[in-house]
Amino acid sequence: MGVLTCAAAITYKPLQRVFFRQPIRGDLQSKAEVVISDSAELPRKSRHFHHNTFRFFHTIMSKRKAKDAHLPIGECINQVHQILRKRFCHQQLPDKPEGLEAQHKHLVELLKRTAVHGESNSVLIVGPRGAGKTMLLRSVLRDLSEETEVQKNLLQVHLNGLLQTDDRIALKEITRQLHLENVVGDRVFGSFAENLGFLLDALKKGDRSSSRPVLFVLDEFDLFAHHKNQTLLYNLFDVSQSAQAPLAVVGLTCRLDVLELLEKRVKSRFSHRQIHLLSTLTFSHYLDRVRAQLSLPDGFPDGKFVEEWNAAVTTLCEDKSVVEVLQRHYNSSKDFRSLHMLLMLCLSRVSVAKPAITPADLLDASRLCVADAKANMLHGLSILELCLIIAMKHLNDVYEGEPFNLQMVHNEFKKFLQRKSSSLYNFEQPVIMKAFEHLQQLELIRPADSSSAKTQREYQLMRLMLDHGQIMEALQKYPQCPTDIKQWAMSAFA
Amino acid sequence: MHQSAENETCAPAKSYPRKVVFSICAHIQQREMSPPEPVFVTPAGGGSEQSWMAGLLEHPGYDEERLRRVSEQLSCREVQAGLLLSLMGQPQQYCYPSLFIYGHRASGKSHVVNVFMKDLELPHVTVSCVECVSVALLFEKVLRSFFGCDAASLLPRSPSLSDFVRIYRQQSSQSPAKQTRYIVMEKAELLRDADVNLLPALLRLQELVKDNVSVILLSEIVWDKFRPNTGCFEPLLLHFPDYSKGELQQILSTDRHPSYSAEFYSSYINILLGVFYPVCRDLRELRHLAALNFSKFCEPVAAGKVKEMDTHKLWKNIEPHLKKAMQTVYLREVSSLQWEQMEEHESGALRGLSAHTHVELPYYSKFLLIAAYLASYNPARTDKRFFLKHHGKIRKTNFLKKNEKTSNHLLGPKPFPLDRLLAVFYSVVDSRVAPTASIFSQISSLVTLQLLTLVSHDDQLDTPKYKCAVSLDFISAISRTVNFDIVKYLYDFL
Ligand SMILES: Nc1ncnc2c1ncn2[C@@H]1O[C@H](COP(=O)(O)OP(=O)(O)OP(=O)(O)O)[C@@H](O)[C@H]1O
Ligand SMILES: Nc1ncnc2c1ncn2[C@@H]1O[C@H](COP(=O)(O)OP(=O)(O)OP(=O)(O)O)[C@@H](O)[C@H]1O
Numbered sequence: 004m005g006v007l008t009c010a011a012a013i014t015y016k017p018l019q020r021v022f023f024r025q026p027i028r029g030d031l032q033s034k035a036e037v038v039i040s041d042s043a044e045l046p047r048k049s050r051h052f053h054h055n056t057f058r059f060f061h062t063i064m065s066k067r068k069a070k071d072a073h074l075p076i077g078e079c080i081n082q083v084h085q086i087l088r089k090r091f092c093h094q095q096l097p098d099k100p101e102g103l104e105a106q107h108k109h110l111v112e113l114l115k116r117t118a119v120h121g122e123s124n125s126v127l128i129v130g131p132r133g134a135g136k137t138m139l140l141r142s143v144l145r146d147l148s149e150e151t152e153v154q155k156n157l158l159q160v161h162l163n164g165l166l167q168t169d170d171r172i173a174l175k176e177i178t179r180q181l182h183l184e185n186v187v188g189d190r191v192f193g194s195f196a197e198n199l200g201f202l203l204d205a206l207k208k209g210d211r212s213s214s215r216p217v218l219f220v221l222d223e224f225d226l227f228a229h230h231k232n233q234t235l236l237y238n239l240f241d242v243s244q245s246a247q248a249p250l251a252v253v254g255l256t257c258r259l260d261v262l263e264l265l266e267k268r269v270k271s272r273f274s275h276r277q278i279h280l281l282s283t284l285t286f287s288h289y290l291d292r293v294r295a296q297l298s299l300p301d302g303f304p305d306g307k308f309v310e311e312w313n314a315a316v317t318t319l320c321e322d323k324s325v326v327e328v329l330q331r332h333y334n335s336s337k338d339f340r341s342l343h344m345l346l347m348l349c350l351s352r353v354s355v356a357k358p359a360i361t362p363a364d365l366l367d368a369s370r371l372c373v374a375d376a377k378a379n380m381l382h383g384l385s386i387l388e389l390c391l392i393i394a395m396k397h398l399n400d401v402y403e404g405e406p407f408n409l410q411m412v413h414n415e416f417k418k419f420l421q422r423k424s425s426s427l428y429n430f431e432q433p434v435i436m437k438a439f440e441h442l443q444q445l446e447l448i449r450p451a452d453s454s455s456a457k458t459q460r461e462y463q464l465m466r467l468m469l470d471h472g473q474i475m476e477a478l479q480k481y482p483q484c485p486t487d488i489k490q491w492a493m494s495a496f497a
Numbered sequence: 498m499h500q501s502a503e504n505e506t507c508a509p510a511k512s513y514p515r516k517v518v519f520s521i522c523a524h525i526q527q528r529e530m531s532p533p534e535p536v537f538v539t540p541a542g543g544g545s546e547q548s549w550m551a552g553l554l555e556h557p558g559y560d561e562e563r564l565r566r567v568s569e570q571l572s573c574r575e576v577q578a579g580l581l582l583s584l585m586g587q588p589q590q591y592c593y594p595s596l597f598i599y600g601h602r603a604s605g606k607s608h609v610v611n612v613f614m615k616d617l618e619l620p621h622v623t624v625s626c627v628e629c630v631s632v633a634l635l636f637e638k639v640l641r642s643f644f645g646c647d648a649a650s651l652l653p654r655s656p657s658l659s660d661f662v663r664i665y666r667q668q669s670s671q672s673p674a675k676q677t678r679y680i681v682m683e684k685a686e687l688l689r690d691a692d693v694n695l696l697p698a699l700l701r702l703q704e705l706v707k708d709n710v711s712v713i714l715l716s717e718i719v720w721d722k723f724r725p726n727t728g729c730f731e732p733l734l735l736h737f738p739d740y741s742k743g744e745l746q747q748i749l750s751t752d753r754h755p756s757y758s759a760e761f762y763s764s765y766i767n768i769l770l771g772v773f774y775p776v777c778r779d780l781r782e783l784r785h786l787a788a789l790n791f792s793k794f795c796e797p798v799a800a801g802k803v804k805e806m807d808t809h810k811l812w813k814n815i816e817p818h819l820k821k822a823m824q825t826v827y828l829r830e831v832s833s834l835q836w837e838q839m840e841e842h843e844s845g846a847l848r849g850l851s852a853h854t855h856v857e858l859p860y861y862s863k864f865l866l867i868a869a870y871l872a873s874y875n876p877a878r879t880d881k882r883f884f885l886k887h888h889g890k891i892r893k894t895n896f897l898k899k900n901e902k903t904s905n906h907l908l909g910p911k912p913f914p915l916d917r918l919l920a921v922f923y924s925v926v927d928s929r930v931a932p933t934a935s936i937f938s939q940i941s942s943l944v945t946l947q948l949l950t951l952v953s954h955d956d957q958l959d960t961p962k963y964k965c966a967v968s969l970d971f972i973s974a975i976s977r978t979v980n981f982d983i984v985k986y987l988y989d990f991l
C-alpha cells in the first residue's frame with residue numbers, strides 16, 4: 004500500500020521535522036508553498052486553547068515565543084490528536100457557529116429580552132440531526148453569560164426528552180436545578196400547575212416585587228409532546244403567555260412537523276416562533292468547511308508544524324479523488340456530524356510515522372462510512388445459507404414477492420440439486436432448518452406477519468429483507484463461490 | 498469565560514501531565530536508534546482484498562510491552578484491532594462517543610474488545626444485555642465500576658435515565674476521567690427491546706454526562722435495524738468480517754492436544770472443517786465440535802493401528818463419525834455428554850435419532866393423528882374420493898385442478914373443523930374398533946403433546962379447528978406401526 008511505503012521511506016529524526024520537505028507524495032511536495040486558507044475561514048483560536056498553550060510553554064518550552072517554538076514531532080502529533088479529537092468527538096464549542104450568524108443573533112436578542120427586560124417568550128429551534136441546534140444554543144448561552152446583567156439575573160433549567168421521560172421526573176429535575184428542594188420539602192401539591200407556580204414564586208427577588216427570569220431549555224422537544232396530557236408543555240407555555248413570571252422556553256427538535264404533535268390548547272399558547280437550521284450550503288463552501296475543520300488553530304505551540312499541517316490540508320482538499328469523495332458525502336448529508344465522523348476516521352490514522360492525512364486515508368474512511376452493512380454480513384454466511392438466500396430470490400421472482408416458507412425454499416433448493424450429480428450439498432432437513440433460523444436471527448429474513456407464531460416453523464411465512472443489488476454484490480464478493488451456485492443465482496437475475 | 502459546564506469537561510485535558518510529555522519524548526529519542534517500524538496501517542473495507550501485515554500493534558499512548566501481549570492474543574484480527582486502537586487513541590484523549598461493532602457470531606468482537614480493556618487496563622465496564630434484565634442493573638453496574646459502590650447506592654429504587662445521568666454527572670465532576678471510560682454493551686440488539694430512550698441516550702452519553710466516556714456496542718445485527726424513527730446520534734460503524742477457512746484453521750489449530758504433534762491436530766482440524774465449514778462458520782461451535790470428537794480421531798493411533806501421518810486412513814475413520822455428529826450434536830438433539838456416552842456404547846441407536854420418533858402413542862391416537870394429517874393436507878372436496886366406500890367411478894381428473902401450482906406439502910397444514918377430523922377418523926379406523934368417548938380426551942392430549950395445534954376459534958365457539966403439526970416422515974413412521982399406507986391417501990402424491 005502507498006501509505007506503508009511512504010511510512011517506511013521516511014528516515015526519522017526527532018527534532019527536525021523533515022516530512023513535508025521530503026517527497027512523501029508528489030502532490031504534497033509540489034504544493035508545499037500553498038498559502039493557508041483565509042484566516043477568516045479558520046476557526047479562531049479559542050480562549051481555552053490559548054490558556055492551555057500558555058501553560059504548555061511554561062512547562063516545556065520555557066519562555067520562547069509561540070511562532071518559533073519547535074516541538075518534537077511526537078508531541079506535535081499528540082497535540083493534533085488532542086485538538087482535533089475534541090473538535091470531532093467531544094462537543095467542543097466552535098468560536099462562532101459557522102453559517103448561522105442570523106439565527107445566532109436572533110436567539111441572543113430573544114433571550115436577552117427575557118434576561119434583562121423580564122419579557123416571556125417561547126421559541127423552537129428546528130433542524131435535522133447534527134445540524135447544530137444544541138451547539139447554537141450553547142454558544143448563545145456562552146455569549147450571554149459574558150454580560151454581567153444576564154449572568155446575575157437569568158436562571159437556567161436544562162431538560163432533555165431522552166432523560167425526563169415523564170412530567171413527574173421533569174418536575175423533580177426542575178426543582179433540583181432551581182435549588183428549591185429544601186423549599187419544597189415534603190409539601191404536597193394538588194396539581195402540576197400549582198407545583199410549578201410555587202417553584203416560580205419561590206424565585207421572587209428579595210423585594211418580592213418581581214420574579215427572576217428563568218430559561219427552560221427542552222432538548223429533544225418532540226419527546227415531551229408524548230407525555231401524558233402534555234402537562235409540562237401546557238404549563239410552561241401558559242406561564243410564558245400569561246406573564247406570571249418571566250419565562251423563556253426554548254425547544255430543540257429535529258422534527259419539522261413538531262407543531263402537529265402539540266395539542267390544540269398547548270399549541271395556542273405557543274408563540275409560534277421558530278428558528279430553522281436548514282442548510283443551504285454549496286459544495287465549495289462545504290470544501291472550505293472540511294478544510295477549516297481539519298486545520299489547526301494559530302495558537303498551536305509549534306508554528307512551523309501548523310504551517311505545514313495546514314498547507315497539507317489545503318493540498319488534500321484540492322486532490323481530485325478527495326474532491327470526488329467529498330462530493331458524494333455532500334450529496335448525502337451536509338451536516339457537521341457526519342463530516343466529523345468521516346474526518347475522525349482519517350485522523351485516527353495520523354501518527355508519528357505518517358504525520359499527515361493523505362488522500363488514501365480519506366478514500367478508505369469514506370469506504371468505511373458508506374459500506375453496505377448487509378452485504379458485509381452476507382459475506383460471512385455459510386454456503387448453505389447463501390444457497391437458501393438464492394432459492395428465496397428465485398421464489399420472490401416466481402411469485403412476485405409473495406412471502407414464502409422453509410418448505411418452499413427447501414423445495415427450490417432441491418430442484419437445483421437435482422440438476423447436479425454431486426451430493427455435496429445434500430443436507431438433512433433439520434440442518435437446513437438451523438441455517439434458516441440463523442438467517443432469521445440475523446434479521447435477513449423476517450416473519451411476514453406476527454400472528455403466525457403458532458404455525459410449525461417450516462411453514463411460517465417469511466419475507467426476504469435483501470434487495471437485488473445486495474445479493475448481487477454478495478455473490479460477487481463471496482470467497483470461493485462455486486461456479487454452479489453462481490450460475491444458479493444468475494439465472495434468477497436473467 | 499465559558500459556561501461552567503464547559504470548563505468542567507475541559508479540565509482533564511488542560512492539566513496535561515508533564516510526565517507523559519517527557520516519556521513520549523524519551524520514547525521518540527529511543528526510537529531514533531533503530532529504523533522506525535511502520536505503524537499498523539489499516540486498509541478499510543476488509544473482505545477478500547484484505548492486505549494487512551502481520552505485525553504488532555503500535556500506539557504511543559500505550560505501553561509497548563502490553564501492546565505486544567495484546568497482539569499475541571489477537572491472531573487473525575490484526576486489521577480490526579489496529580483500527581479500533583487507532584480510533585480509541587491515547588487514553589487521555591477523547592474517543593468517538595459511540596462505536597458500533599458488528600459481525601457474525603464468534604467473529605471475535607467481544608474477544609478483541611475484552612483483550613484491549615483488560616490488558617491495557619482501561620477503565621471500563623462490560624455489560625451483557627442478556628444478563629441486565631432491567632435498566633436498574635445496568636445503571637448500577639456502570640456507576641459501581643466507574644465510581645465505586647457508594648455512587649451506585651445513590652440510585653433510587655427504580656431509577657430513571659434522568660437519575661442515572663444526574664448521578665453520573667455529579668460523580669464525574671468530582672472525579673473527572675483521566676482516561677477514556679468505556680461502556681461495552683454485549684448483544685446490543687436487545688437494547689431495542691428495552692426502554693425506547695435507552696439506546697439513543699447511550700449513543701450520546703458523552704454529550705449528556707459531559708465526560709470522556711465512550712459506549713461500544715457489539716451485535717450481530719446490522720445498524721440499520723437499530724435506528725429509531727426520528728434518528729439518533731449515529732455511532733461509528735466497525736465491521737468484523739467472518740474468519741476465512743484458513744483463519745479458522747489457524748485459530749483452531751492452536752488448541753492442540755499436548756500428547757500429539759501440532760501437525761496431527763492441524764490435519765484433524767482440516768478434516769473437521771471439510772465436513773462442517775459448508776454449514777457452520779461459528780468458531781465457538783466448531784471449537785466445541787473439535788474438542789468433542791478428537792478422542793475418536795485419535796483412537797486408531799492410540800491403538801497403534803494407524804500412524805499419525807496416515808491422513809487418509811484417519812480421514813476414512815473419522816468422516817462418517819463427523820457426519821453423524823452433524824445430525825445430532827450440531828442440531829443439539831443430544832447433549833455433548835450424551836454424545837460421549839453414545840460413543841462409548843457405539844450402539845446402533847444413532848440411526849433413528851430424530852428425537853420424536855420415539856414418542857409412544859395409544860392405538861386410537863395414532864389413527865387420530867393420521868386422520869388429522871390427512872385432513873390438514875388434503876383438500877376437503879377430495880374426502881369423498883378417498884373415504885367413500887362406493888364412490889363409483891370418480892376419476893382423479895374430476896377434482897384435479899391443476900392450476901394449483903404448489904402442493905399442499907409446500908404450503909403447510911390447513912386448519913380443519915372437528916367434525917371433519919372425526920369423519921376421516923371413522924373411515925380410516927374402519928370397523929376395526931368401536932369408537933368410544935375417550936376420543937375427545939385423546940384429541941386434547943395430542944394438543945398437549947403439540948402434535949396437533951388448536952387454531953383460535955374465537956368467532957365460532959362451538960366448532961374448534963385444528964391443524965396437524967407433524968412432518969411427513971413422522972406420520973409415515975406412525976402409519977407403518979398400524980399398517981396404514983398413508984401415501985395412498987394423500988392428494989399430493991396421487
Ligand atoms: N455551524 C457550526 N459551526 C461549527 N460547528 C458546528 C456547527 N454546527 C454544528 N457544529 C458541530 O457539529 C456537531 C453536531 O452539532 P449538534 O450536537 O449541535 O447537533 P444537533 O442539531 O443538536 O443534533 P441532534 O438533533 O442530534 O441533537 C457538534 O460537534 C457541533 O459543534
Ligand atoms: N482471533 C481469535 N483468536 C483466538 N480466539 C478467538 C479469536 N476470535 C475469537 N476467539 C474465541 O472465540 C470465541 C468467540 O469469540 P467472541 O466471544 O469474541 O465472539 P463474538 O464476536 O463476541 O460473538 P457473539 O456475537 O456471539 O458475541 C471466544 O471464546 C474467543 O476467545
Ligand SMILES: [Mg+2]
Nearest residue numbers: 136137138222
Ligand atoms: Mg442536540
Ligand SMILES: [Mg+2]
Nearest residue numbers: 606607683715
Ligand atoms: Mg460477544
